[in-house]
Amino acid sequence: MALKYLSGFGNEFSSEDPRCPNSLPKDQNNPQKCPYNLYAEQLSGSAFTAPRTQNLRTWLYRILPSVGHQPFKKFHGSNLTHDWSEQEPDPNQMRWKPFDVPKPVDQVDFVQGLSTICGAGDPKLKNGLAVHVYSCNASMKNRAFYNADGDFLIVPQLEALVIITELGKIEVAPNEICVIPQGIKFSVDVSKPSRGYILEVFGRHFTLPDLGPIGANGLADPRHFLTPVAWYELREDISYEIVNKYQGKLFVCTQNHSPFDVVAWHGNYVPYKYDLSKFMVINSVSFDHCDPSIFTVLTCQSEKPGTAIADFVIFPPRWSVQEHTFRPPYYHRNCMSEFMGLITGEYEAKKGHFSPGGATLHSIMTPHGPDKNCFDFASKEELKPYKIAVGTQAFMFESCLGLAVTKWGAETSEKLDPDYYKCWQGLKNNFTGPV
Numbered sequence: 385m386a387l388k389y390l391s392g393f394g395n396e397f398s399s400e401d402p403r404c405p406n407s408l409p410k411d412q413n414n415p416q417k418c419p420y421n422l423y424a425e426q427l428s429g430s431a432f433t434a435p436r437t438q439n440l441r442t443w444l445y446r447i448l449p450s451v452g453h454q455p456f457k458k459f460h461g462s463n464l465t466h467d468w469s470e471q472e473p474d475p476n477q478m479r480w481k482p483f484d485v486p487k488p489v490d491q492v493d494f495v496q497g498l499s500t501i502c503g504a505g506d507p508k509l510k511n512g513l514a515v516h517v518y519s520c521n522a523s524m525k526n527r528a529f530y531n532a533d534g535d536f537l538i539v540p541q542l543e544a545l546v547i548i549t550e551l552g553k554i555e556v557a558p559n560e561i562c563v564i565p566q567g568i569k570f571s572v573d574v575s576k577p578s579r580g581y582i583l584e585v586f587g588r589h590f591t592l593p594d595l596g597p598i599g600a601n602g603l604a605d606p607r608h609f610l611t612p613v614a615w616y617e618l619r620e621d622i623s624y625e626i627v628n629k630y631q632g633k634l635f636v637c638t639q640n641h642s643p644f645d646v647v648a649w650h651g652n653y654v655p656y657k658y659d660l661s662k663f664m665v666i667n668s669v670s671f672d673h674c675d676p677s678i679f680t681v682l683t684c685q686s687e688k689p690g691t692a693i694a695d696f697v698i699f700p701p702r703w704s705v706q707e708h709t710f711r712p713p714y715y716h717r718n719c720m721s722e723f724m725g726l727i728t729g730e731y732e733a734k735k736g737h738f739s740p741g742g743a744t745l746h747s748i749m750t751p752h753g754p755d756k757n758c759f760d761f762a763s764k765e766e767l768k769p770y771k772i773a774v775g776t777q778a779f780m781f782e783s784c785l786g787l788a789v790t791k792w793g794a795e796t797s798e799k800l801d802p803d804y805y806k807c808w809q810g811l812k813n814n815f816t817g818p819v
């Protein structure tokens with residue numbers, strides 16, 4: 385059966401599992417006795433004292449409080465790391481071939497299938513990000529995960545995930561994304577080998593970009609963000625594992641009941657999903673190539689005005705109409721880091737040189753731009769209106785931080801392609817001026 389959702393970004397939502405009508409206390413958060421004898425638990429996503437516009441919290445009414453668990457111990461068995469000094473810095477343009485999905489003989493769940501490619505910063509200081517891939521072929525069985533360090537923005541590339549969260553269930557397919565904020569427990573079910581990308585930001589949250597002169601509408605519309613409805617299960621006398629990512633390391637504890645026992649909740653600190661095909665694209669209709677910030681879906685801002693710890697940017701299907709213009713991305717060097725992934729199809733600047741499920745990293749001030757084939761074609765093409773990227777979707781995590789590549793990214797994955805630089809080698813000197 386299709387899942388139900390609540391629509392809106394940053395709303396004050398409330399939801400009750402229909403099996404328990406009136407389970408949400410109406411007039412207060414902490415009644416002496418909650419309806420159905422539930423426990424009240426607050427989950428804070430901002431300082432209690434954060435300004436109203438940034439204040440995030442949700443009240444959960446659950447069968448048992450989260451605190452009823454055994455002590456945490458170390459959890460081994462994933463390639464997740466925040467050790468940014470595993471490798472020497474490397475400013476080269478990097479391209480990864482598609483990351484492997486597990487072989488059928490190896491049963492790997494979402495948590496076990498997490499591998500960190502690159503990142504920067506420190507969750508202890510609430511500043512930084514990590515880029516991971518997930519690759520799994522098994523559902524999380526009696527196992528939930530929460531990230532004490534920050535938010536996960538999950539970008540499925542191969543197959544859909546069903547994500548059971550404390551606030552309800554979300555189904556997220558390729559060309560959709562979902563955000564699970566810091567601390568919210570979730571468990572991932574898969575029905576086929578599945579793969580995707582994760583942008584993790586430490587201790588800050590994603591917001592919608594301001595629209596400035598664009599006006600009140602455009603880009604991602606707040607009403608297209610979907611939050612789950614309350615859903616609970618009553619499972620006791622089982623051994624349920626809670627894996628906690630804390631200060632860059634994984635820990636696990638057990639408890640004898642399901643963590644998905646929230647019967648009702650209200651608040652504005654919630655997981656959500658968004659369908660990338662709903663993005664309203666704004667672009668030049670006269671001449672020249674706009675900066676890719678026009679395609680920002682969500683941003684996680686640093687303290688510096690207009691500067692992102694991470695922007696999530698997409699390159700959606702759109703009309704290309706600019707006159708007397710080299711239409712593909714320009715050659716450039718950027719004071720920001722650019723990590724790109726490809727969900728499906730071909731990326732306009734690298735046709736045939738960038739595969740779905742793979743990635744590229746163009747580090748701070750490292751030159752990059754269209755490959756030779758793209759330049760040769762686009763500098764001569766007839767400039768009639770045409771649709772670009774039909775049926776394709778590339779995306780970028782753009783960050784003001786310098787990203788360090790992990791040992792897994794550089795070596796263990798065996799996907800780093802030493803030939804990437806060759807795609808620019810054939811670019812000719814076409815100079816027609818005097819010598």
Ligand SMILES: O=C(O)Cc1cc(O)ccc1O
Nearest residue numbers: 675676712713714722733752
């Ligand atoms: O490097 C890239 O391919 C991403 C990118 C796209 C674009 O249209 C303009 C600038 C830019 O960095």
Ligand SMILES: [Fe+2]
Nearest residue numbers: 716722746752
């Ligand atoms: Fe770029």
